[in-house]
Amino acid sequence: MYNKFSGWYFKCQSDQHSLALIPAVHAAGNQVTGSVQLITPQGAWCVPYPPSRVHGRGPGPRMALGESLFSPRGIRLRLRDEGLEAEGELTFGPLSPIGGDIMGPFRFVPFLECRHILSSMEHTVEGSISVNGTAYDFHQGRGYLEGDRGRSFPRHYLWTQCFFPGGALMLCVAEIPLGSVRFTGVIGVVQIQGQQYRLGTYLGARAEEVGCGAVTVRQRELVLTARLIQHRAVPLAAPVCGAMERTVREGLSCRAAYRCTLGGRPLFDLECDSASFEYEYPY
Numbered sequence: 001m002y003n004k005f006s007g008w009y010f011k012c013q014s015d016q017h018s019l020a021l022i023p024a025v026h027a028a029g030n031q032v033t034g035s036v037q038l039i040t041p042q043g044a045w046c047v048p049y050p051p052s053r054v055h056g057r058g059p060g061p062r063m064a065l066g067e068s069l070f071s072p073r074g075i076r077l078r079l080r081d082e083g084l085e086a087e088g089e090l091t092f093g094p095l096s097p098i099g100g101d102i103m104g105p106f107r108f109v110p111f112l113e114c115r116h117i118l119s120s121m122e123h124t125v126e127g128s129i130s131v132n133g134t135a136y137d138f139h140q141g142r143g144y145l146e147g148d149r150g151r152s153f154p155r156h157y158l159w160t161q162c163f164f165p166g167g168a169l170m171l172c173v174a175e176i177p178l179g180s181v182r183f184t185g186v187i188g189v190v191q192i193q194g195q196q197y198r199l200g201t202y203l204g205a206r207a208e209e210v211g212c213g214a215v216t217v218r219q220r221e222l223v224l225t226a227r228l229i230q231h232r233a234v235p236l237a238a239p240v241c242g243a244m245e246r247t248v249r250e251g252l253s254c255r256a257a258y259r260c261t262l263g264g265r266p267l268f269d270l271e272c273d274s275a276s277f278e279y280e281y282p283y
Contacts, residue, residue, distance in 0.1 A: 003028050003242030006149040007200050008061040012125045014141040018253040023063045023070045026241035034065045041253040044234040045084045059184050086131045093124030102187050104202035122168045150277035153238045160226050162275040167192035173207045173215050221263040228277050230255040251277045
């Protein structure tokens with residue numbers, strides 16, 4: 001069997017709370033298993049599932065793992081594991097996908113290590129999830145939904161997502177192996193005041209500088225800088241050849257700074273206390 005994984009990242013945020021759920025299916029050797037990772041600013045848990053409890057695998061964000069259901073319309077959650085009791089329901093408003101595939105023409109390149117799917121830059125979230133007795137309420141909350149599939153996460157990468165008044169953004173910069181060469185790939189979206197700016201290697205975007213928890217990306221006249229200020233990271237399981245054998249660290253709700261200019265004119269310059277950030281480059 002071809003070793004591979006497929007997972008979805010459901011982020012939910014309100015004025016008071018942040019929570020993310022990652023249902024995934026992984027095939028390694030001759031066995032297909034599943035997992036659900038639950039992330040809060042205080043901690044993270046990974047609940048494994050045997051093949052008999054993995055259902056509804058498909059190309060979209062629809063998955064049934066154990067007693068939990070995940071779909072574009074919402075989540076019904078029931079997790080029981082050592083040190084974790086979590087349950088509740090969330091309902092999503094209409095998703096807001098971007099026009100076209102975030103991978104651009106790279107979606108046609110065979111044997112890529114990892115392919116990214118961006119399903120919704122922002123949608124409404126209603127409902128509540130209880131985690132070990134603590135209620136995470138999302139009345140008039142905001143949601144973000146993306147996915148990854150392939151064999152492994154990139155060796156080195158930076159990923160960040162942030163909601164802010166009037167908009168949202170996502171940026172990923174990663175070391176991409178392609179045959180015998182490696183290059184730094186860029187994908188991202190800035191959504192502000194009804195305008196959407198796409199960033200991509202296939203559009204001429206390049207990472208001018210990556211280091212010390214920060215990145216500056218330039219695409220012609222558009223320049224975006226993301227800088228991690230305070231991480232507050234928790235460990236997550238990540239795929240290596242289909243198996244969840246790698247540990248990465250994510251700050252679900254951390255402090256970060258973002259600046260974006262177009263032709264030298266600032267689109268925004270802000271600090272956010274509830275940004276999501278993964279930084280897997282050497283410091």
